[in-house]
Amino acid sequence: MLQLMQQYIPGFTGKPVSYRNYHAYQTTERLYVIIPARTDQDSYYELAAITVYMQEAGFPRLAQPMLTTEGQILTVYENTAYLVVEMPPPYSRSLDAHGAELAAFHQLGAGCPFAPDTLSSYGKWSDLWTVRLSQAERLYSNIYQKRPLVHEERVFLDTFHYVIGRTELAIQYLNETSNEFRFTDYDQPTTVFTKYQSELADTYVLPHSIIYDHPARDLAEYMRTAFCAEEEMETGEFLQSYMQQRPLSVFGMRVLYARLIMPLHLFDQIEKGLTGKAYETLIMQQSKYEQRLAGLFDHMQVDTRTLEIPMLENYL
Template sequence: MIEEIIYKNYGIHVEKEESLGQFPSFRSENVLYSIIPLEKLEQEELVERQKMSEHLSQQGDRYVSSFVMANHQSYISEADGHMFLLLANNVLAEGRDLRLGRKLALFHARARSITYPIKKCSRLGNWKILWEQRIDQLEKMWKDKLHAHPNNQFEKLFVETFPYYMALGENAIQYLADTEIDDNPSAMDAGTICYDRFANDTWSGKYCIKNPFDWIFDNGSRDISEWIRQHYFKNQQTYQPGLQQFLHDYQSVQPLTSFSSRLLYARLIFPIHYFETIEGYYSNPAEARSLQLEDEITVYTEKSVYYEEFLRSFYDMAGIPVKQMNIPLLSWL
């Protein structure tokens, strides 16, 4: 059914289904198409995503998905009562990237020059309130489990360890608040296009696709910190060389300011990895998933002392001149 509607509305034959991230995708001739369902998206958000896509394409990024206009002169079509739109990418194979930090910096630099105001897709300046809400919600869950008594190993670990991670999160919020009071952002700290959780595999795979519906608008330190977090937990014994190379490559294009360095550090202090494990357990209690998350929380909690060591040595290891930039350190680390 959807194939017929796509041909009728866009004149495109669905030749071969493809697996490209979270959206249904297919190939036609030498173009890759993604089908984006629109039930939960507002008009203002759609316009912002289109503007971001157009801007990066105009800046020369060949991997950015473009919106496809239908025959009825709208980007939006309907199939079985559901609204959708199409995104298109030329087929461009992307080999394993050994200089991902540099590519991310170029992506941020291109996106930072966008003049269209991004509001719906923006997280810029909202970290503090979002982090506070997250801690409050988890604290309520923790109190419920504490009073009800945990009935399995995961809940036992949650009850025992949450106070520590709540304190860590509160330290991150205070560090962020102090940064926003004490430091002044420069033009290089302006908002740019980011991902929720940028990682090694974000732009890898059979094809490199930069899908506007994967983006948010934020400070570029978000992507750097989330790449570092993922890299650290995947390579806890050998993370230093890769981390240093990534930061060196990024800063060969765009050196970090004191403001962005402090935001990056605040985000590393905030234990998103732990919080997401707790949230994942209670939002999807399937047994196989629960066992996987139990393993994750066990690793995080048993090795928390090593993460503290990582935080303690981070600025020095990253080559960020804390004295020259007047960057404060956490006294308790």
């Protein structure tokens, strides 16, 4: 890994350390973190431009992707492409309430002077979900024809029609939401995370999972984690502190709801593999997940009848 770092800083020397399970190097002045690349170079160039903008706009906690001495943003080392980020200097300001921090992050990102292309998922959820469903259906067909089956495969076959049903409901709800006219400037795309897991509650933010999308994506993925948790998490304060800074429109509420109807956590586990008990455990938790989803708008203190927001039971 030291040879990799020397492609960014000639003659580099530093102490090898670990940072959030990533390889890293510590010098007397800075920490450098080495992250396996997930996508193509163009996306990371866009990411680098976004991080520069965010830092200059008032978010100094964001690490900055580095370029090699040859101007490349990714480096291949032992057949794996890596992104290297330089961590910011020590930061002492106390953080605001979690939801307020996320709202401020979204507000800064919405002011970005250029619209990312390869990093953007805005308006693409329906197509992306359809692709993931098709991939899972192919897996179902392959396993259905297989004999003998292990326990985990039987569980998958027995429950996949539920996954299909929920996915089709989510896509239908999302497509109907595209006709919703009650939207605001807060529905414009902004900087979000692929799967928000409270990253902004940390002192520093690694940028490799930042993309461009509707802000409800981060709210949905935070709520998904809460709904999947064994013990019920406090979510009302999080949502209220966010909405005090950036109120959700009716369109935004419906987008949020659609994403939570979509069982993305089940797809994530299916794509990781069916070995072990993880998928079965998630399936067994789905009744609790759906109970918590039914209380979403209560957490938000939103009257769905007054606002005429369609609820899931209208589709069943």
